[in-house]
Amino acid sequence: MDVKVKVIKTEVVTPNPPCHEHWLPFTNLDLLVPPIDTGSFLYYKKPFKHVHVAKMISDLKTSLSRALGLYYPLAGQIKANMGSELGIYCNNRGVVFIEAIADIELRELNFYEPDKNAGGKLMPERRRGVLAVQVTMLKCGGMVLACLYDHRVVDGYSVNLFTHSWANMTTLSRPPTLIPNFRRSDLNARRPRTYTPYVANMYIPLSNLRLPQTNSRSPYQDALKNQIYYIKGDQIKSLQGLASENGCPRSQMESVVSFLWKITASFLEDSGHLGYMCNLIIPMDGRRWLSDGEGIEKEKQIGARCGNVFSMPFIGIQSKDLKDMPLSKLANEVHELLESVSTKEHFKGLIDWVEDQRPKTLISRPLAENEKGASIMVTSGVKFLLKGNKDFGMGKPAFVSCYVPSARWDWHVMLLPSPVNENDWIVYMHLPKKHLNYIEAHASHLFKPLTAPYLNLVLNHCVARM
Structure with a gap:
């Protein structure tokens, strides 16, 4: 069925506390990822306890701000330094946060073909920065929390760490026990450098990439x-x-x-x-x-x-x-x-x-x-995907999914x-x-x-x- 989504409010959530502005180089393993996006969906049923939605969304934004204080690269931008080397400019620019409502119940969503509703209307576009967030309330009282990330900054494991920390800071009102590690020295090359022909x-x-040809004889x-x-x-x-x-x-x-x-x-x-x-x-x-x-x-x-x-x-x-x-x-x-x-x-x-x-x-x-x-x-x-707390005030998610842009x-x-x-x-x-x-x-x-x-x-x- 066709899903109508109405955006109620769009704002930018910035880190609290802010980090000092600095440029964070990509690690050698970050450089193995091309400029693509990756996303996640968390689907929640209407909880059995009473939920005041406006307060819950306010709490979500407050806790997101605090989580970004720890995960500060997610509030930055991808930029090159003077030597044309890509990295993350940690400048507290913030994350776009979209509040929306949809005229559909959770059970009516097309989980089999997510492009028809979730991917097309419940996932935000990432037009700036590293991360975009959309919270959509459904007419049944359920909720969909969608996040779209620049894959050059995080992998799936990191997304899970961030989501777990953000949820803890929303419902438990305390910092997570696991503090994220962004130290570049952990992934420094050795001296002297040694690797096998297999690795090379x-x-x-x-720059050598040849996009797949889409002629009539191509599997692409x-x-x-x-x-x-x-x-x-x-x-x-x-x-x-x-x-x-x-x-x-x-x-x-x-x-x-x-x-x-x-x-x-x-x-x-x-x-x-x-x-x-x-x-x-x-x-x-x-x-x-x-x-x-x-x-x-x-x-x-x-x-x-x-x-x-x-x-x-x-x-x-x-x-x-x-x-x-x-x-x-x-x-x-x-x-x-x-x-x-x-x-x-x-x-x-x-x-x-x-x-x-x-x-x-x-x-x-x-x-x-x-x-x-x-x-x-x-x-x-x-x-690892279901490990950790992902309760943002709506209880345990009914379903957690990755998302690959079409x-x-x-x-x-x-x-x-x-x-x-x-x-x-x-x-x-x-x-x-x-x-x-x-x-x-x-x-x-x-x-x-x-x-x-x-x-x-x-x-x-x-x-x-x-």
């Missing part, structure tokens, strides 16, 4: 769509069983990723893109590895690291070969890929290599070299935890429409369209007052 082959300068000819599914726990276990048939137990994540890789290859072959290289990219968080062997304090320090702290290993196999491989063989490839970067030396080497490329912004090689090839990126937020051309799948069953997963897909149709035609037993009934969204009768 992972990325190329963004379709505009990309966002669709959200759920996959039941027993189906995940079934895939895990197939992936482990060679006698080597494989994780649930490795098993689902292998299936997504395989069905992407099948899509390429069956849609006439014969002989294409089918690349799989798996972003891997490096916080655990960078603190490996350095004690509890170092672990806490890196665990509070706000910014981009990930590597993007990839593997490519011809789609015609990949299509016919048993899932267990693909799972072996995925396992070995993840093992190859699950070391402290890999992340240290990556930091060292980027130091030799500064101040260039870099991009994952398969995303840039896309002629006669297609790449699918699969990210997992299963372990304009982004990278094929991206995000694995998320289910809010209703700990064994199920939510699967957010940002793929060409024909690719999504192919998945539904060949794997509808696995991926079910996300619906309000699955999320247990029903009417309740408490009144929320403006």
